Amino acid sequence: MKSIKIIKPDDWHVHFREGDVLEHLVNETSKIYGRAIVMPNLNIPITNSKLAKNYKDTILKYSANVNFKPLITFYLTENININDLIKAYENDIIFAVKLYPSGVTTNSYQGVKKIDRIYSILEIMSDYKIPLLIHGEVNNKNIDVFDREKVFIKNELQNIINNFPKLKITLEHITTRFAVDFVNNAKSNVRASITPHHLLINRSDMLEHKIRPHYYCLPILKREEDRKALVQAAISGNENFFLGTDSAPHTLSTKEAECGCAGIFNTINSIETLAQLFDNCEKIENLEKFSSINGARHYEININNEKIELIKTTEKLNFKEYLLVNSEKYKIFTPPFNVFWHKKSKQ
Numbered sequence: 001m002k003s004i005k006i007i008k009p010d011d012w013h014v015h016f017r018e019g020d021v022l023e024h025l026v027n028e029t030s031k032i033y034g035r036a037i038v039m040p041n042l043n044i045p046i047t048n049s050k051l052a053k054n055y056k057d058t059i060l061k062y063s064a065n066v067n068f069k070p071l072i073t074f075y076l077t078e079n080i081n082i083n084d085l086i087k088a089y090e091n092d093i094i095f096a097v098k099l100y101p102s103g104v105t106t107n108s109y110q111g112v113k114k115i116d117r118i119y120s121i122l123e124i125m126s127d128y129k130i131p132l133l134i135h136g137e138v139n140n141k142n143i144d145v146f147d148r149e150k151v152f153i154k155n156e157l158q159n160i161i162n163n164f165p166k167l168k169i170t171l172e173h174i175t176t177r178f179a180v181d182f183v184n185n186a187k188s189n190v191r192a193s194i195t196p197h198h199l200l201i202n203r204s205d206m207l208e209h210k211i212r213p214h215y216y217c218l219p220i221l222k223r224e225e226d227r228k229a230l231v232q233a234a235i236s237g238n239e240n241f242f243l244g245t246d247s248a249p250h251t252l253s254t255k256e257a258e259c260g261c262a263g264i265f266n267t268i269n270s271i272e273t274l275a276q277l278f279d280n281c282e283k284i285e286n287l288e289k290f291s292s293i294n295g296a297r298h299y300e301i302n303i304n305n306e307k308i309e310l311i312k313t314t315e316k317l318n319f320k321e322y323l324l325v326n327s328e329k330y331k332i333f334t335p336p337f338n339v340f341w342h343k344k345s346k347q
């Protein structure tokens with residue numbers, strides 16, 4: 001039996017949604033993670049401090065752990081009120097700003113159509129040291145869906161970095177070797193989050209023989225060589241990369257549909273699954289850096305005080321198939337291997 005104690009992990013990218021499911025999602029995340037950066041792409045996106053404060057208060061009510069800290073993000077549009085944004089940041093209502101290029105994913109239509117229209121906002125964010133979190137894909141019919149991350153990095157991100165060299169930037173949920181190399185060659189204020197699913201499955205897993213709608217997410221899964229580059233970045237403990245689950249549940253009927261939604265619900269058993277991946281790669285000693293240290297360093301905040309213990313046994317971890325909320329089912333992501341790591345129940 002192996003066991004490790006690691007600093008309590010954080011999830012630097014999660015979707016808590018709204019309505020009845022919110023309580024369940026906050027509960028699941030707060031059982032595992034010390035903090036979570038919460039995405040603002042609700043049906044009515046979080047585009048002002050009032051919406052942000054209400055959302056934060058509601059999340060806090062539902063937390064399973066009094067010490068859990070939800071870190072709320074502000075949804076960037078071309079016409080946000082910049083004074084309201086600064087006030088929300090200074091009053092600790094929001095933690096960061098999320099940039100969705102318009103139309104790239106779920107509830108992103110109010111996002112940014114032309115990136116240079118937000119340059120005056122980015123300048124102020126840089127002055128106030130407000131982190132910019134980026135969904136790094138272009139929304140352009142002429143660009144193949146598998147190339148949209150690379151084209152965004154080349155055509156948009158490079159310009160943002162050139163114009164705002166001091167702005168703290170997280171390139172969210174990277175999916176390609178190209179992105180890994182780009183971040184490794186960028187200045188230290190540009191870093192990236194990586195999801196469990198992009199570490200575990202590739203586009204063939206999603207598309208070969210039969211289509212698997214529950215593997216459909218955005219940015220879309222890429223080639224095996226890309227997955228391998230992501231795994232290498234994560235398991236090496238490289239400080240440029242950290243965990244953001246991008247856990248993004250949609251109901252069964254909106255996933256298994258003619259026009260299905262993008263998103264994978266992976267929170268439940270995520271830390272045990274990552275432990276198994278790192279262990280399979282003989283790098284369990286670097287799990288803590290990826291899940292509990294590198295993100296906090298990037299955001300220049302303290303690492304968590306608490307620790308958790310993970311134990312490897314001969315017993316397979318049991319994955320529930322669905323989360324059930326008011327007769328709506330949400331499919332729980334299961335990894336392509338057995339997991340023998342467990343959280344020690346009493347910490």
Ligand code: DOR
Binds near residue numbers: 041135216219263264
């Ligand atoms: O797969 C995804 N689902 N990617 C995103 O960028 C958004 C998310 C969602 O909110 O459904």
Ligand code: ZN
Binds near residue numbers: 014
């Ligand atoms: Zn996301």
